[in-house]
Amino acid sequence: MRKFVNPSRRAVLIALLLGPIAGACLAYGARAAQAPNEVVIDNFTFGPHDLTVPAGTTVKWVNHDDIPHTVIASDKSFRSKALDTDDSYSFTFTGPGTFSYFCGLHPQMTGTIIVK
Amino acid sequence: MAKTAADDQIKGVGRRDVLECMVWAGTGVLWTVSGGVPHSIGLIGEAAAAEAVSGFTFLQMSDSHIGFDKAANPDALGTLREAVAKVKAMPVKPSFIIHTGDITHLSRPAEFDNADKVFGETGLQVHWVPGEHDIIDEDRGKAYLDRYGKGAKGAGWYSYDDHGVHFIGLVNVVDLKAGGLGNLGAEQLAWLEADLKGRSNSTPIVVFSHIPLYVLYREWGWGTDDGQRALDLLKRFGSVTVLNGHIHQLAQKVEGKMTFHTALSTAFPQPAPGSAPSPGPMLVPADQLRSKLGLSTVTVMQGNKPLAIIDKTLAG
Incomplete structure (x- = not known):
């Protein structure tokens, strides 16, 4: 039922597909310490x-x-x-x-x- | 995608003992109960419809999370509407809906109102159990019980009979303990024991709760601490189907005469166990979201035939 995707490949795939969103998340992560x-x-x-x-x-x-x-x-x-x-x-x-x-x-x- | 874990388990096992489950990316699961054992019967509107006319069919919907508006799905009410549109378009009208919890995201009155309005469009009775998101109002569950708790015991558990099947709705999201999993509690287990007493072993049982009753993945809290005690009480029955939500993905397991099935969410997907840092909402590309959301249809056949379950996604 589920395909197990290599996590690193998945990460790359997600990074490719979600470039703009990932960028926004990184900015979000840079909030106050x-x-x-x-x-x-x-x-x-x-x-x-x-x-x-x-x-x-x-x-x-x-x-x-x-x-x-x-x-x-x-x-x-x-x-x-x-x-x-x-x-x-x-x-x-x-x-x-x-x-x-x-x-x-x-x-x-x-x-x-x-x-x- | 069409071949499922359940297919692999079929080999060497009698059809009556097996839950077959066909999975589509999209809307839900169609369950057919034949002789008390669920099995899938194919795409809604095709094989399913043909077989379902001689049995009785109900739907499982889950994890609507009305009020959720984050990146994983900015419009959870919209995707619920899409799921309900699919229900309304079904060629065979289901008898009722079982909702396995997390109706809302934050237990707010407007969220419950919106959910009730959209589910009301189906014209079908809905049998609810709460998820942990449905009892986080100030009064810790009063909002849920005021709306859906009529005739229920304790935190909202109850049973009913339909077409010769005994249905049991359990609540395993209340009074959780540090470091623990889902929880039924002594009072509910005593009620369950009394509820089952005197029932014939041949009565088909469908038991539903929000969190899976067995431990699917302890690290993420996906299980119920005293769930095995409930399952022990159900062991003597010839056919037991256990329906859950909570994990926002399909999972099936067959153990002897017990079939376990968790349904898709209509709001957002969650990652496979251990495949992400946390079980939080899984962000997928927008054009793939609907293939990760859905609902289930269960058909209960009269006579000595298995239950059928069909999962259908919103993409279908």
Whole structure:
């Protein structure tokens, strides 16, 4: 049913077919560098996976995918609304601890905020 | 393209045990249930139509993602309209539609309204189950249940009977756990066990949910953690057809008397497992998009014959 295409050949093919769009994407990728207390969502991944911050820090999550994601603490201490493309969510960590979180839509996406 | 994985599995297996599935780039899957086992019967309007008149036919549509407007398809409502136009043009009117979730992209009222309006043009009853995109309103699923949950239990699961087939709609997108997959939960599994109790093993079963019930690709979350428990409850039945969406591409598997089928989206394609950095929307050249979108038709034949499934794309 499906033909498996060599990924590099596919990439070349896509590059050929989507030259203008790929160019636009590259320009898009050249946005402002990631802020120190920021977690970005790209390709269904929280980055960085582990972020260490001092107590009192406000951490901001930004979704760069064109699919919505959420940020939900495993202990339910924080929970974002659905974040559409380029939407963000912020939460202030007042005390020390290790806070694991995940995406409620794609729970294979996980991350940890370590508050010192 | 016409030769499918299911064709390869047919060798040495009786027709009754096998799901044959012909795939076209475009609109959907035509399922024929003959004696409870699905098999494909050919192009809609050709062989399908001839065979379907003696059975009963329903459609599977999925992943409409109304509200999606990104590069992979700036007009998801437009491609749904194209799919519905194909439904309206079918020579054999299907009995109903099963929608396997992600009706909307962001659970917004206007998205649900637009979907209802376009599906309403078919004049067919739609049996829905939610996808994870349908329960991301502020009240986490209230918008879906207010619209589609009448008579359903819990997060929206239910069953019904039609033409001697027992249909079960399951919800596996609620209360997902960190690091996990889709989830049915103890309450729904207990309901399923009770729902099946007392039913004859010869009753053909069609079970549908958004995320595949078996683990198709764990790395991308394409499976259900406790899906096997549901499948274990269904094992004693002579014919079980499992319909899902979520992965925006065709996938079929036959295991004993169980046939698994995931339908195309009408909105945008997703990459084959592991073939891209993420399962996000797959950008294809605009003139190829419609060959990656579609719907499925299932025909249930009376008597001891298999179900037939036809996938048809919007390009066809």
